[in-house]
Amino acid sequence: MHRADAPAVAQMAHAIKGSAANLGAQMMVQICAGIETRAEAADLDTAPARVEALQREFTRACDALTAKLTVV
Numbered sequence: 001m002h003r004a005d006a007p008a009v010a011q012m013a014h015a016i017k018g019s020a021a022n023l024g025a026q027m028m029v030q031i032c033a034g035i036e037t038r039a040e041a042a043d044l045d046t047a048p049a050r051v052e053a054l055q056r057e058f059t060r061a062c063d064a065l066t067a068k069l070t071v072v
Helices: 003-023 026-040 047-071
Strands: none
Touching: 003 026, 003 047, 026 047
């Protein structure tokens, strides 16, 4: 990621954060908040690692939601 990408990264993180909050995926909210805050400061040094953590948490959240839906 390049520094010029920071505004777009912040915007995407903000959007995902809102969606995650609507689903109750609080860990995703926290990760996105960190990405958003750093991107707003044009600091993308840790973005790749944070995005990887977000991907892992997304998978975990999907599995948890699927498990809840199959119980119904």
